[in-house]
Amino acid sequence: MIRLHINIDHVATLRNARGTQYPDPVYAAELCEYAGADGITCHLREDRRHIRDEDVDALRRSVKTLLNLEMAATPEMAKVAAKVVPDVVTLVPERREEQTTEGGLDVVGNEASVASVAEVCEKNGIKLSLFIEADQRQIEASRQVGARQIEIHTGAYANLAGQNRAEELSRLRRGAEHAAQLGLEVAAGHGLTRHNVVDVAAVSHVSELNIGHAVVADAVFLGLDRAVRDFRAAIQRGIALREKR
């Protein structure tokens, strides 16, 4: 079983582009849950470019499955987490000028700020997940700082082709194996489509996928319900591959 978490940030991106009240990310989250999503993910960025504070509050009230709040490891965001109490906090690196989250969090180089958010999570019963590269040092530091889960960044895998993609997939496999040996839960995400997700779902120990852009893009043509269900079917194909190995 792999949990499918849908990131609804880009519904808010579309809303904000016209300064309207619609499309509503909360309604999108409800439809995703209806289509079988196991959780809803949103990223409250420092610049509030898509999801806003009031969206997070409304999602906390309405999400019935599980709310995963992606955020930077800053004192401002630690306060938000303590107030909202999402089910999961995923710490991500954040740079103002980036289009999307590029690269994993440097847990090794930011141990103090990650540890202070870990303390807030511990106090409030929030599961902590760290969005990192499949790198042994980062995985070990994640364990050290008290995370229960790592989310492996699949952006490079998604952007590569042929032999390079195969090598990157092997690196993801080794990372997942190492994390599982340390007792960490393993999630994955970024850049996944209903095509390239199959091989990631086939990676042993991956128990959660966070998917945003491609679901919202597919929804433009297929509708959100169908887009989520198609992803679920693709993930099932990956699980079948895993079981065959």
Ligand code: PXP
């Ligand atoms: N996981 C994390 C931690 C992310 O920051 C993002 C992007 O917001 C995703 C998953 C989803 O990536 P994508 O939108 O490319 O599916």
